[in-house]
Amino acid sequence: MTKEMLRKIAAKIAVLGEQIRQHRPLVHCITNPIAIHDSANIVLAAGGRPIMAEHPQEVEEIVRTAQVLVLNLGNITDVRMSSMKKAFQEALKNRVPTVLDLVGIQCSSLRLHYAKELLEIGSPTVLKGNMSEMRKLAGLSTYGTGVDAGEKDRFSEENEKEILPAFYRLSEEYRSVLLVTGQEDLIIEGPHCYCLANGDAMLGTITGTGCMLGALCGTYLTEAAESRGQAVLAAAAVMGIAGELGAENSRGPGSFQIAFLDALYDLQEEEIRNRLRLREKSKQNFE
Numbered sequence: 001m002t003k004e005m006l007r008k009i010a011a012k013i014a015v016l017g018e019q020i021r022q023h024r025p026l027v028h029c030i031t032n033p034i035a036i037h038d039s040a041n042i043v044l045a046a047g048g049r050p051i052m053a054e055h056p057q058e059v060e061e062i063v064r065t066a067q068v069l070v071l072n073l074g075n076i077t078d079v080r081m082s083s084m085k086k087a088f089q090e091a092l093k094n095r096v097p098t099v100l101d102l103v104g105i106q107c108s109s110l111r112l113h114y115a116k117e118l119l120e121i122g123s124p125t126v127l128k129g130n131m132s133e134m135r136k137l138a139g140l141s142t143y144g145t146g147v148d149a150g151e152k153d154r155f156s157e158e159n160e161k162e163i164l165p166a167f168y169r170l171s172e173e174y175r176s177v178l179l180v181t182g183q184e185d186l187i188i189e190g191p192h193c194y195c196l197a198n199g200d201a202m203l204g205t206i207t208g209t210g211c212m213l214g215a216l217c218g219t220y221l222t223e224a225a226e227s228r229g230q231a232v233l234a235a236a237a238v239m240g241i242a243g244e245l246g247a248e249n250s251r252g253p254g255s256f257q258i259a260f261l262d263a264l265y266d267l268q269e270e271e272i273r274n275r276l277r278l279r280e281k282s283k284q285n286f287e
Ligand SMILES: Nc1ncnc2c1ncn2[C@@H]1O[C@H](COP(=O)(O)OP(=O)(O)OP(=O)(O)O)[C@@H](O)[C@H]1O
Pocket: 129, 130, 131, 147, 148, 149, 181, 182, 183, 184, 185, 198, 199, 200, 201, 202, 203, 204, 206, 207, 208, 209, 210, 211, 212, 213, 236, 239, 240
């Protein structure tokens, strides 16, 4: 990608961030208790307003007033399975965009079957997972255990010919933008694929960063009038760059968590422009 293209994309990412701060979208998240607090805080830091309502008898009413719905399968319970399904149906009915974060579907048949049940109801705007989770949904072999991606599932020049066609098919089948996280994040929308190299290994030293990115992705989706893929890319880039800045300004996981949130809260266009590391595997759509 040329410098000029990267500059344009960085400017667009900054504009989306400003629009979120102006519009203060209501972001409805139904997520796991491990990441719920940090997910609410990242939405706030980005300029949105989180609501983490999950009672089955209130989620439909609440999602109707929200600008986006984020569903996360982590630490699943009967109650959340019931409320997520109701909220998802109501969001689809009311054209509220949705993010489905496939946490742990590679380690739990319950979650995998539930994710497929949701996908039979309708298409989420964004399907998100780490490399092992997305491989599982695509029917490929996986090495992930627990909620972590397996080292052998990591995206590489060697396995891209196996992975990309399967992920393009998923994106087309569900008409969803795919966000696949890892050392390098992939954003796939139809036949387009962007590879984002921003981020820092420190993001893996605190729990729930993937879940936080799902909530951030939802927040950016509320400004996706031009392109859903662009909004997802913006969220992933902001997350990665704030992770890099956080790592440079901390001395371990405790101070990293604080420095990361501070960096995200105050991220400037110049920083995005200087740090953005993006490759494209296909035609770009940032004209
Ligand atoms: N080694 C790394 N280098 C750079 N960025 C990373 C690295 N590991 C994770 N990230 C970033 O951290 C964020 C979370 O991605 P990750 O793949 O770890 O999610 P996850 O497995 O769902 O996490 P969790 O289970 O903790 O919620 C993404 O923005 C990703 O780019």
